Structure formats: C-alpha cells, structure tokens
Amino acid sequence: MWQSLHASLEARNFTVVAVAMDEPEAARPWIEQAQPTFPCLIDRNHHVADLYNMVNVPQASWIDEAGRIVRPPENAGSSDAFRAMDRTTMQMSPAQITERNRSKQTYVAAVRDWVAKGAASEFAYDAASLRSQLRLPDEAMAQAHARFRLAQALLRKGNGKEAALHFGEASRLHPESWTIWRQAAAKDATGLAVSAEFWARVDALGDRPYHRPIDMKGLRRGEA
Amino acid sequence: MITVLHEQSETTCTSARVRGEELWLTASELAAATGWSMKPEGLCRGDVCLPVPPSRAAEYVDGAYLNATAFWQRLQHPVVHDAAGEVWVLGTSAADRGSALASLEAPDFALQDLTGATWSLSQQRGKKVLLATWASW
Numbered sequence: 001m002w003q004s005l006h007a008s009l010e011a012r013n014f015t016v017v018a019v020a021m022d023e024p025e026a027a028r029p030w031i032e033q034a035q036p037t038f039p040c041l042i043d044r045n046h047h048v049a050d051l052y053n054m055v056n057v058p059q060a061s062w063i064d065e066a067g068r069i070v071r072p073p074e075n076a077g078s079s080d081a082f083r084a085m086d087r088t089t090m091q092m093s094p095a096q097i098t099e100r101n102r103s104k105q106t107y108v109a110a111v112r113d114w115v116a117k118g119a120a121s122e123f124a125y126d127a128a129s130l131r132s133q134l135r136l137p138d139e140a141m142a143q144a145h146a147r148f149r150l151a152q153a154l155l156r157k158g159n160g161k162e163a164a165l166h167f168g169e170a171s172r173l174h175p176e177s178w179t180i181w182r183q184a185a186a187k188d189a190t191g192l193a194v195s196a197e198f199w200a201r202v203d204a205l206g207d208r209p210y211h212r213p214i215d216m217k218g219l220r221r222g223e224a
Numbered sequence: 225m226i227t228v229l230h231e232q233s234e235t236t237c238t239s240a241r242v243r244g245e246e247l248w249l250t251a252s253e254l255a256a257a258t259g260w261s262m263k264p265e266g267l268c269r270g271d272v273c274l275p276v277p278p279s280r281a282a283e284y285v286d287g288a289y290l291n292a293t294a295f296w297q298r299l300q301h302p303v304v305h306d307a308a309g310e311v312w313v314l315g316t317s318a319a320d321r322g323s324a325l326a327s328l329e330a331p332d333f334a335l336q337d338l339t340g341a342t343w344s345l346s347q348q349r350g351k352k353v354l355l356a357t358w359a360s361w
Contacts, residue, residue, distance in 0.1 A: 002356060014352045017345060019335065026360040028338055039343045041335035047232055048357065051321065051331040060356040063330040067349050076356055115352055127328055136322035139300075146302035146315030149229055153311050162306060182361050193361040 006038045050145040056178040070124040075211040077107025106218040144174030228257040230314045242309040248289040
C-alpha cells in the first residue's frame with residue numbers, strides 16, 4: 001500500500017514503518033507480494049494500537065526527525081465508501097471507487113507536502129494544535145488491551161475457548177476498536193473478517209463513521 | 225508454570241505463587257518481568273517509587289514474596305489472568321499511556337519483521353516516519 005510513496009521519498013530522509021496488527025502467517029503473503037523496502041513489522045499483540053490509542057486500520061501517525069509526533073494517530077486515507085458496496089459481490093460502484101481513491105490520494109499528497117516542507121507544511125501540527133487533536137485512552141480501553149493481550153496468549157496456548165471470553169470482554173470494554181474486534185472475529189476463506197456479523201456491526205454505526213474523519217483539507221467530514 | 229506478560233515482554237516466573245486473585249512474585253522475578261525493583265524506599269522504576277504503607281505491609285510483602293497484584297492495582301494498572309492462574313497480564317494504565325502520548329514524544333517500541341529481525345521506532349531517529357498500521361483481515 002505504501003511502497004510507491006516510500007520509494008519516491010526515501011532519498012529525502014523519509015521512511016514508512018508499517019505495523020501489521022496481525023499474525024505473522026496471515027500477514028506474510030501480503031508482505032511477500034508487496035516486496036516493501038521499508039520495515040514491515042508484525043504486532044500480534046496490538047501493542048502499537050495500545051501505545052498510540054489506535055482503533056482501526058489503516059491508522060497512521062507522523063513522526064518528525066527528532067521523534068516528535070506531528071500528526072496524531074488517525075485514519076490514513078481510507079474512506080467509508082466501502083459501506084455502500086454490493087455485499088454479495090463485494091464490488092463498489094464507480095462513484096464509490098472514485099471517492100475511495102480521492103481519499104487515499106489526498107492523504108498521500110499531504111504526506112508528500114510534509115516531507116517537502118517539514119514543520120512549515122500546513123499538514124504538520126504545532127504542539128498546541130496537536131494536543132487538541134490527540135485522543136487519549138480511558139481506563140476501559142486500558143483494561144481492554146490487557147484482556148486482548150491475555151486472549152492472544154491463551155490462543156497461542158491452544159485455549160481458544162477461554163481466549164474467546166477475553167476477546168469478547170475486550171470488545172465490550174472498548175467497542176470503538178475495530179482492530180480488537182476484527183482480529184478476534186471469524187475470517188472467511190480469503191482471511192477477511194467480513195461476515196454478516198461484521199456488516200451488522202458496521203450498520204449499527206448508523207450515522208457514525210467507520211473511519212473517523214480527520215482534520216485534513218479535503219478529508220474533513222462533509223468535504224468531498 | 226506461571227507466565228507474566230508486561231508491555232512487550234513475556235516472562236516465565238518459576239517461583240511465582242497464586243493466592244486467590246493475587247499473584248505473588250519474588251522481587252527478582254517481579255523485576256525481571258516488569259522492570260520494577262524493590263528498594264528500601266519501596267517498589268521503584270527509574271525515579272518513581274511506590275512506598276509500602278507500613279500499617280499494611282503484610283498485604284504487599286511476605287518474606288521474599290511481593291504481592292504484584294496489590295502493587296499493580298495501587299498504580300491503577302490493569303491486572304488480568306486466566307482461569308487457571310497460569311497467565312497474568314500486568315498491564316499499563318490509561319493515565320500512563322495518555323501522558324506518554326501527550327508528551328508528544330512518539331512512544332517507542334521494538335517489533336520483529338518476518339525474517340525475525342528486530343526494529344525499533346527510535347532507530348529511525350533522524351528521518352521523518354510515517355508509522356502506519358494495516359492488517360490482512
């Protein structure tokens with residue numbers, strides 16, 4: 001997903017660090033196909049989601065040369081257009097595909113602007129603006145991550161039945177986290193957690209977003 | 225055999241004892257599993273020390289053993305375990321996660337790639353980084 005961006009900017013002191021919220025063997029075919037030249041790390045315990053209070057994929061944070069966050073963890077250019085796809089054929093209409101591509105291109109263009117201009121980029125926050133955009137976790141979320149960690153350990157010990165209880169409790173404590181829910185959910189033959197249960201959970205969002213809109217020109221809610 | 229999970233580490237604690245909802249560890253095993261060590265001023269990590277309340281010392285210390293659950297709960301961190309008491313997560317509180325993020329210094333971590341090589345975020349210092357998550361599911 002990020003290889004062309006990385007390849008075109010790596011000479012400018014930029015790198016993608018990709019983190020798969022996934023099991024190594026599930027992530028492997030995707031990584032082998034993409035042949036990325038940036039670090040592609042496997043995070044089966046979703047530790048990075050815990051550290052950065054991330055709730056979905058793809059989410060990303062921009063980090064400058066000094067290790068400071070300049071954009072908070074947020075949706076990295078995905079759109080909610082998929083919600084209107086044909087759920088039998090999994091096909092999107094031309095208009096939905098256009099919207100999906102526009103969202104991605106807008107986000108990638110912003111990354112390029114930041115790499116070119118640094119702190120002067122209109123997309124890089126100063127500290128005060130960033131703090132106002134940061135979403136901090138609450139105690140239920142911290143409990144959810146501890147449960148998730150326990151569930152993953154139990155799963156690896158072969159105790160799927162007890163793991164399921166803790167996955168369930170993690171999702172109950174942190175319902176906003178799609179990473180927790182989808183990692184634990186049943187997968188179809190292609191490895192996707194896109195079951196009737198998934199769509200029911202998406203539909204239950206109603207007017208709420210699946211990918212929370214971000215504060216970026218062209219991607220704010222209602223901007224299209 | 226009891227396994228303690230804390231941040232990214234997974235530590236087998238051969239001397240651990242479980243008493244009901246409490247996990248008791250020797251000071252050296254607690255230090256190995258979490259980085260918190262027992263000192264005269266209390267249980268410490270870096271500059272931070274949590275004193276043992278003298279009137280309730282028995283709740284926290286029993287000979288060579290420390291009540292990891294009691295210390296963790298006093299630090300307001302999550303503690304969860306499996307039904308058999310064999311796997312314990314000594315988690316990290318929302319307050320700690322939140323203050324780390326609010327410092328605006330990107331929280332560091334180290335993870336492996338598919339070849340088994342370990343990468344930390346901090347080793348990218350000096351570059352702009354797009355830290356991006358994805359999943360196969």
